[in-house]
Amino acid sequence: MAAPSPTPFSRLFNSSVDACPTSLKTATILGPKLKSGETEQAHLRLLTSFKHLKFKASKEPPGLTQQLDNRKLESLTESENGCDLFEDLKHRFLRFKRRKFKENLDHFQNLAQGQAPKFMIIACADSRVCPSIILGFQPGEAFMVRNVANLVPTFESGPSETNAALEFAVNSLKVENILVIGHSCCGGIRALMSMEDEVDSSSFIRSWVVVGKNARLITKSAASNLSFDQQCRHCEKGPEYKSVAKK
Template sequence: MPLHTKLKLFINCPRRRPASKMEIRASVRLQTADDLFDETHRRFVKLVEATPGLRKVAAKKLQELAEDLVKGNKEPSMRIDSDPFEKIRHGFLTFKQQHFLKKPDHFTKLATVQSPKFLVIACSDSRVCPSNILGFQPGEAFVVRSIANLVPKRKENDLSGTSAALEFAVLSLKVEHILVIGHSRCGGIRALMSMPDEGTISSEFIERWVTTAKAARLHTKAVAGHLTLDDQCSFCEKESVNQSLSNLLTFPWIKELVAQDKLSLHGGYYDFVEGYFEQWTVGCKAGKAENLNQEIINHCMWC
């Protein structure tokens, strides 16, 4: 075959045409963009960790980048309303911009260890998040949330999640304060006060759980039984907090630390209808746990 014919066939064959350097580079970029990003991110983190002086500079640059991303990704409120995860995403990016990136040293420390001073026991009710109400920042409070913010008495072989949280917070984290917070219009307390004295159980878990505060129910019926159900519930919402504080002292290691003044017990009550917060401290010594309600000190109201 003549040479010019061979050259013509070679030139016209697309499978044999070598790719240009630009095309090769583009292909590599398309195939390895994620890998390059991950590798760059890893190298960047290692560099910042090995060079403390770069943290402030890096934090500032990351903050500027985050601000640009937030500005560039603002979307109509209609989408946020229709997609709840868009609201969560926006909330996270706002948190990162306003807190995480502004305090890199603080969050680096939190990544290693936590040392909160408070153990907060609050209700699972969506309206009463203790961090929002009391302004706790990451690392300041170890939080346990359950129906009606109840603390059951210690029992042998008890697998209560609340008991496990108490043990970890008190013995491992060595918190200095335990704060039990009740609140207005608590559904768990209303379920407790609405239960018949005798009768069938209408729920699988709720009624058995709220009977943890049956002593508070009995006391409420004795003192405020002549009032309306709403007023009885309001009374019991606070009374159940005091019972939970009393139940805390059934854990021997809590009672011992309280008697040694190494741990303090506090009650709280958040009224989101009227907009106030009550706080009280329990002063109790060894042997006085049974008369806990008579030992309340330092009662105050914030409004």
């Protein structure tokens, strides 16, 4: 009998993670189209390029040569730092595979067959606010969508990723609970509160946060005596903050 085809999770977590150091450095400097096996040749082109650059610069005043050398060192440092970041991600992935995935293989194999989360979470895309960490969700417990300022557009606003996620969560996954998670110091809410009545159509952010214009109007009315920062705080908390604002 033929072996069963790998599940989506096994395909994901059995995939190889490429090593970073030399290939990433050269690809960062020379461009993304670098093919495998060209690392040494790429380094040769890189060194030749820098020698040529220094030769040309030597015809100029010493100050210019020093500036070019400094820029060269900065570029190499940035490339190495970028490499360190991806090397760290690689180790995080391998650590997850070793400590979480393999130790809970049955659970992940069950999840590969389907999901039945009890919660849908609509949260802000802010990197500082992770619902899984804050509420302790494990894989399979929460269907999650994140957007700027954790906004939910009205039906009349037309199709959006958030509305599509809501439709799928309610109609297909049959979630029992929907949570909208806001947070303080939200840049999206600040953009909403600072925008003019005429939305700048060239800004993707403003074109998105305008779906919260009613919240902005309510906040401006209820918290007109407060500073702008306090108004943003008021809007982040929602209507239940109205009584606090009037005190």
